[in-house]
Amino acid sequence: MEMVGPYVRLAGYNYTLSNRGQKMSNADAAKPVAYSYIRFSTAQQALGDSLRRQVELTEQYCEEHGLALARASAYRDLGVSAFRKKNIEAGKLAEFISAVKSGKVASGSYLIIEQFDRLSRAEINVALRLFLDLVDAGIVVVTLADRKVWNKDSVADVGDLITAIIYMSRANDESERKSDRLSAVWAQKKKRAADGTATRIVTxxxxxxxxxxxxxTGFAIVPELAESxxxxxxMRINGAGVVAICRRANQERxxxxxxxPVQKAAESDSDFAERRKASGQWHQSLVxxxxKNRAVLGEYQPRRLDAENTGNRVAVGEPIRGYFPAVIDETTFLRAQATSLRRGVRPGRRDPHARNWLYGLVKCGQCGNSLVRKNKTSTKQPGYSRYYCVARVRGVTKCPSVNSAQLxxxxxxxxxxxLPNNWAVDTSLEALKxxxxxxxxxxxxxxKNIDGLADLAGSVTAASARKALIEKLDTEGDALGVKEQELARVRAELADSTSVNNSEDVHDRLLKIAREIDEIASGHAGVDGSLRLREELARLFQKVVVYQxxxxxxxFIKGRTEPVWLPLDFVSLEPPSEPSAEQLEAAERDIDAVRHAMGA
Incomplete structure (x- = not known):
């Protein structure tokens, strides 16, 4: 085996260090290895001439200068921004830099780019450091636009180095101006949308x-998608969890x-077809x-890219109401959030068939834990079941069980x-409001306080004072987040309570709930009925405590300060018996006496 510059000669074959196992022709045996780096910032450029032009120029240069182009190791960042340093931090250029550092790309290899703005459009210090690090590692950089070769000798020349800095500065300035112009245009669009003067949509x-x-000029609702x-x-309001909703959506298509999905560059037709098939399925994250998406209410939340910190899109300003057509009203949205808030005490995926329709609502009076329904398989007592304290199920306590039929x-x-005879409008509504x-x-x-602190932090010059203000800003921001979360919870609970008290006939609704209890007890109700009943009861009761x-x-009924008390034997478990002949005769005599008295 013989090392020859950036490649290895072995038994008549040549292998690049970064691509072992790919046979090179004998004609390429003595050629230095060249790697191409191609980048453009928008996906639309892939449909134009940018990719073809950069590839052809690279191939032409390699052929003219006797370089072996490592085609299998081409580095391409298609639709990746160099202004935000994405190609340096996470793109294919980052992979090339890593390969250089690890020695997989040998010293003496060539990196061919169209011009400096393909390598980086970041600030001068970032772009120059990247460029010099590559050259110091022995990489020869070629810019095709001016056919300039940049190596250790050329960067040692002050004139050449200043030329490189000018190119980098020009690339950064151009991107900065373009970013500022686009930001101003978007800001104006969002402002017009917010104040209602826009004649066209923002995006x-x-x-x-x-x-x-x-x-x-606006948006149209797609009926079948809005129906989904x-x-x-x-389903959420009726008690179904995210998993159950997702399962139903896929089952019923x-x-x-x-x-x-859009086919990616270099993605095979078969891989794309498989990905497109998978994308046609509902997932829990989508549900x-x-x-959580307030766009269903017609709200549009402007956002911007947080390039300096997380790289994610962050909210800017207040949501714009009425920007989109609403497909859900505010009450429905908040009731769904109220259901989500209750999920912490409901069984969820642990009870997918909703057999424990009182779970999370009934509590053990002895230890305070929830009671869970356990069915007993018995030929003598079919359908027999009891409620057990979960602490007893885990072997922690010996709390007594409760007969399910009685409870x-x-x-x-x-x-x-x-409830129908003692119903009053929930007094907690006013407290919630x-x-x-x-x-x-x-x-x-x-x-308002945060805005004032931010202005003050920007004006002070002392480092200690600025640090103290920033810490106070963080504290105030955390407190604001807590208040906003509590307001969301209060609004959801208010919508939930209002839906009960604003029913056209509360008595009919309560009787319907009772009928559903009978259906579940007799085994005639399905999963949907059990889930719906579970949520209806959670809207009426805070909890039910059993002292066996x-x-x-x-x-404990919502809106009442004192609980309703009943003895456990208030409802008899004994089946009604047939009256005796003596009892029937006595009843007939009583009826005759009443008739005689009324006739008199």
Whole structure:
């Protein structure tokens, strides 16, 4: 084996250090290895001439100067920005830099680029450091635009080095000006959208259940996709979790409001077909995003790229209401959020068939843990079941169990008989409204305080004072986040409570709940019925506490300060017996006596 510059000669064959195993022709045996780096910043440029031009210029240069082009090791950042340093930090250029550092790309190899702006458009110090690091590692950089070769000798020349710096400065300045112009245009578009003076939409990008009009003056709802969104919210309000919604959507093949895939560069037709097939399925992440996306209400949240910190898109300013056509009303959206807030105490995926429809609601009076329903398989007592404390199930306590028929009958009685006769508008509604008002005032004050602190931090010169102000800003920002989360919770609970109290006939609704309890007890209700009942009861009751040893049960009803108390034996478990002949005769005598008295 013989080392010859940046390649290895072995038994008549030649292998580049970065691409071992690929046979090179004897004619290329003594040629230095060249690597091409091709970049453009927008995907649209792939459809134009940029890629073809850069490839042809690279091949032509290698042929003219006797270089062996490592075609299998071409480095391409297609649609990647060099202004934001994405190609340096995570792109194919980053892979090349790593290969140089590890020695996989040998010293003496060539890196061919069209011009300096393909390598980097970042600030001068970043671009120059990158360029000099490559040259110091023995890489020969070629810029095709001027056919200039940049190596250790050329960068040692002050004139050449200044020329390189000018090129880099020009690339950065051009990107900076373009970024500023685009930012100003977008800011003006968003301002017009916010104040209602816009005649055209800000961007054609929209939620997947909408399509931009041909004249770009608004958006149209795609009916079948909007219907899928509505079904997601309907199932959520009725108690279904994200997993159950996703499963149902795939089983029933709901139209998918997702982004259609685009074939990537160098992706085979078979791989693309497989990816396109997978993208046609509902995923839990999609369901979660839909349930949290306020665009269903018609809101548009302007965003910008946080290039300096996370690289993610962050919200800018307040949401613009009425920008999109709404497919869900505010009450429906908030009720879905209220259901999500209750998921922490509901069984969720641990009870996919909703057999424990009281789980999370009924508690053990002895230890405070939840009661869970356990079915007993018995030929003598088919359908027999009991409720056990989860601490007892884990072997921690010996709390007594509760007969399921007795407990469920008591829940049924309170719902169907006691509540309709003692129903009053939930007094907690006014308290929730007052709490929401207080939070809104506090949030407005926090935002004003943050703006003042930010202005002050920008004007002070002392480092210690600026540090103290920044720490205070962080603290105030955390407090603002807590207040906003609490306001969201209060609004969701308010919408949930209002939906109960604003029913056209609360009594009918309560009787319907009682009928559903009977259906579940008799095994006639499906999963959807059990889930819906579970959520309806959670809207009525805070909790139900069973004191088995004390022989009583307490119902904590939302809007009431005192619980409703009932003895456990209030509902008899004994089946009704047939009256005796003597009892029938006595009843007939009583009826005759009443008739005689009424006739008199």
């Amino acid at each position: 054609s990008e929209a939620p997947r259940w909408l399509r931009a009009n041909a004249d770009k 969104v509505k079904r997601v919210f309907e 709901w139209p998918l409001p997702g982004k259609m 979660s995003r839909i349930l 469920e009958a008591l829940v049924n009685f309170v719902t169907a008989s006691w 007052a709490r929401a008002d207080v939070l809104e005032v506090a949030i407005a004050a926090s935002k 040893e004390g022989g009583y049960i307490e119902f």
